[in-house]
Amino acid sequence: MRLYNTLTHKIEEFVPMQQGKVGMYSCGPTVYSHPHIGNFRSFLVADLLKRFLEFKGYQVTHIMNITDVGHLVDDADEGADKLEEAAKKQKKNPLEIAQFYTDSFMQAGKLLNLKPATRYPKATEHIPQMIEMVKSLINKGYAYVVGNNVYYDVEKFAVYGRLSGNTLEELNAGARIEINQEKKNPQDFALWKHDPKHLQQWDSPWGKGFPGWHIECSAMSSKYLGDEFDIHTGGEDNIFPHHECEIAQSEAASGKKFVHYWLHTRFLMFDGEKMSKSKGNLYTIQELIEKGFKKNAIRYSLISSHYRQNYNFTFDGLKASQQAIDKIQQCVNRLAEMTKNAQAGQISQQVKDLSANCLKDFDEALSDDLNISKALAVVFDFVREANKKQDANSAEASALLDTMNKIDSVLGILEANGESEIPANIVELAEKRKAAKAAKDWKAADAVRAQIASMGWTVEDTPGGGYRLKRAGDAG
Numbered sequence: 001m002r003l004y005n006t007l008t009h010k011i012e013e014f015v016p017m018q019q020g021k022v023g024m025y026s027c028g029p030t031v032y033s034h035p036h037i038g039n040f041r042s043f044l045v046a047d048l049l050k051r052f053l054e055f056k057g058y059q060v061t062h063i064m065n066i067t068d069v070g071h072l073v074d075d076a077d078e079g080a081d082k083l084e085e086a087a088k089k090q091k092k093n094p095l096e097i098a099q100f101y102t103d104s105f106m107q108a109g110k111l112l113n114l115k116p117a118t119r120y121p122k123a124t125e126h127i128p129q130m131i132e133m134v135k136s137l138i139n140k141g142y143a144y145v146v147g148n149n150v151y152y153d154v155e156k157f158a159v160y161g162r163l164s165g166n167t168l169e170e171l172n173a174g175a176r177i178e179i180n181q182e183k184k185n186p187q188d189f190a191l192w193k194h195d196p197k198h199l200q201q202w203d204s205p206w207g208k209g210f211p212g213w214h215i216e217c218s219a220m221s222s223k224y225l226g227d228e229f230d231i232h233t234g235g236e237d238n239i240f241p242h243h244e245c246e247i248a249q250s251e252a253a254s255g256k257k258f259v260h261y262w263l264h265t266r267f268l269m270f271d272g273e274k275m276s277k278s279k280g281n282l283y284t285i286q287e288l289i290e291k292g293f294k295k296n297a298i299r300y301s302l303i304s305s306h307y308r309q310n311y312n313f314t315f316d317g318l319k320a321s322q323q324a325i326d327k328i329q330q331c332v333n334r335l336a337e338m339t340k341n342a343q344a345g346q347i348s349q350q351v352k353d354l355s356a357n358c359l360k361d362f363d364e365a366l367s368d369d370l371n372i373s374k375a376l377a378v379v380f381d382f383v384r385e386a387n388k389k390q391d392a393n394s395a396e397a398s399a400l401l402d403t404m405n406k407i408d409s410v411l412g413i414l415e416a417n418g419e420s421e422i423p424a425n426i427v428e429l430a431e432k433r434k435a436a437k438a439a440k441d442w443k444a445a446d447a448v449r450a451q452i453a454s455m456g457w458t459v460e461d462t463p464g465g466g467y468r469l470k471r472a473g474d475a476g
Contacts, residue, residue, distance in 0.1 A: 001056065001367040003231075004308060006239065006262040007163055011369055014261065016230050021059045023229035024050060025221045025259075027238050028064040028120065030071040031101035032086040035108055036282040037302065037313060038275045042235040042265040044299065045307040045370070047114045049233065049263065051410045052366050063224045064117040066105075068098035068124050069200050070193075070213045081210075084199050094199050098124070108285040111295045112302075113412040121220045123211065127202045129219040130211045133253050134191045134204075142252040146182040148194030148207035154187045157248040163262065164240035189245050191215050214245035218253070221246075227254035236264045265307045271314055288318070292425070292455075296413045297322035303411070307370060324380075325413055326471055331383045332404050332414060338397035345393030355403040358382040362407055379407055426457050430467055433459065 001014040016022050026046040029035050046064075053060050071082050086101075087094045102122075109116075123130075134150055137143035142156050154160045154168065161167050171187050180186070190212040192204060201208045221229065227250065234243060243262065250258040267274070270281040288298055293315075301321040305311045358378060365374035386400045408414045433448035452459050452469075460468045 002369055003261055003263060004369050005260075006264050007259070009165075012261070016058065017228065017260065020057065022053050022061070022231065023225040024053075024060055024062045024231040024233070025217070025225055025229065026062065026064045026117070026232075027217060027234040027242070028066050028117075029101070029105045030067040030082055031098045031105060032071075032082040033101060034104050034284045034286075035101075036275070036284050037270075037288070037298070038268040038282065039235075040108070040112060040285065041268045041302050041311065042233070043109065043114060044112065044302045045263070045265045046233040047412070048303050048372070048410065049231070049370060051115060051412065052370070055406070055410050056363070056367075060118075061225065062117045063119050063121065063221060065217055065220050066098075066102055066120050066122045067213065067216060068102070068122050069094070070123060070211050070216060072213065081198065081200075087199065095124075098122075111285050111289070112299045113296070115412075119224055121224065123216040123220070124200065126216070126220050126223065127211065129223055130215050131192075131202075131204050133215060133219050133222070133249065134211075136253045137191065137249065140252060142248075143191055144184070145206055148192075148209055149182060149190060150192040150206055151183055151188040152191055152245070152248060152252075153184060154189070154248065155185055157252055160187075160248050161244065163244050163247055166240060166244070189214060189241065191249070214242055215249060217242070218246050218249040222250065222254070227258070228256045229259060231261045231263065232259040233263045233265070236266050239264055263307070266310045268302075269310055269312045272312055291315075293318050294322055294325075296325055296415065300325055300411075300413045303372060304376065306372060324376075328379065328383055328404070329414055331386055332401065335386065335397045335401040335404065338392060339394050339401060342392060342394040342397055345395055347395050347399050351389070351392065351396045351399055354382070354385055355399055358403055359406060362410075366410070379411075382407075426452060426455060426469060429455075430459050430469055434467060 002011050003014050004011045024046075026043070028043075029039060043064075046062075050060050050062050068083060069081065072080065081094075083094045083097055087097045090097065092100075134143065137152065138145065138150065141153075143150055143152050161171075168185065168187055172185070192206055192209050192211060192215075194207055194209040196208075198210055200210055202210065221232075232243070232246075243264075247258050269275065270279075270283075273279060273281065275281050285295070285298060289295060297318055298321075301313065301318050302311075304321065304324075358381075361378040362375050365371045365378055368374070382403065386404075389396065389400065392400065404414075429448055429452050433445050433452070436442075436444040436448060449459055456471060458470050460470070
């Protein structure tokens with residue numbers, strides 16, 4: 001398996017620290033607002049990677065943090081705390097805000113079929129670990145105290161900038177913020193901050209205050225994965241300053257290499273534009289579902305392009321994603337039916353080879369730096385060939401279905417019950433048509449049927465006054 005490592009700027013063979021096991025950390029949400037599709041692209045790439053590692057037989061310990069304090073508006077040391085801003089606007093305390101939006105994140109993740117992380121540590125529950133790491137950095141000469149604040153001395157860490165490619169000279173020359181006179185170097189960053197106005201404060205050797213954003217991930221990853229682990233994922237906006245600072249803190253504190261492989265997901269665009277609140281294109285998962293899009297189509301769309309390429313998310317693309325999933329789902333539904341109704345028999349060598357080659361090619365595609373486009377091409381080739389097996393016996397159908405289930409253990413796009421999900425508004429219209437028929441209002445019944453058809457579905461009457469709904473174009 002080969003992965004592109006942001007740290008070395010090249011594709012490398014993945015070799016875990018411990019045979020058969022992988023330690024993986026993903027920067028999770030800052031829980032001050034509902035997560036949007038731009039946030040979830042990075043989370044879904046991490047999910048795809050974890051699922052594929054498990055597909056290959058690895059035992060994965062996956063940690064995803066919840067940032068509920070210390071993430072300032074400018075992602076560095078200036079500006080207001082994002083949670084506190086939300087708390088003031090909504091007239092709630094920060095813990096209420098954090099819990100509400102943590103629940104929102106978890107619910108959206110469930111809709112997108114994210115496999116739960118091994119742990120979701122919260123920053124506010126790990127203040128002692130952060131304080132201990134800050135004390136260690138001070139004792140080792142990598143940090144200094146000014147009043148009640150503690151700063152990391154970036155000039156003491158010789159390789160600061162190797163992840164992002166930045167140099168201190170370039171950063172200082174391009175600095176746009178007013179220089180903090182407490183800092184030895186403008187790029188020094190806060191490990192512990194003092195602000196009497198801050199709503200969340202803890203006692204420390206330096207007085208009351210709160211942790212800097214960067215120290216949070218270093219402390220939590222160390223607690224649950226150790227000082228050195230295999231993979232760290234995040235969005236490309238995390239590379240600098242967040243991940244650069246994590247490396248400086250963690251390696252200075254432990255004296256070990258922090259992370260072996262860094263994976264960063266590129267930005268999501270919407271209709272060719274950068275996503276932003278001002279443009280009104282920061283769609284949440286629930287908002288897309290309310291527009292009539294299916295949750296598995298959203299997942300498919302967000303994982304269907306390579307993680308190291310910017311992805312242009314569009315409503316037309318979502319519709320195409322649903323059509324792609326429908327092709328796969330129809331094949332799965334037909335195979336499931338055949339396992340029950342087809343004649344018994346032995347699995348032919350042709351079916352064995354078809355399944356084995358599909359799994360091998362799928363594995364090879366994703367082993368090539370998560371080449372999802374190639375992997376999906378393998379899947380659709382398999383679906384086309386499986387659809388030709390109209391005379392397959394029940395054992396062959398079961399073998400082909402098992403192959404699809406193994407593939408979906410990685411992709412996570414099929415309905416768990418093997419049946420296409422029917423949107424609630426379509427069912428509601430079908431019931432309205434049923435009532436119209438019962439009242440012998442044939443004109444109204446025909447009008448509703450036409451409305452259902454215009455939304456991409458067909459309704460078929462069944463004996464006894466019932467009906468069956470199918471997506472337009474579905475067989476059977």
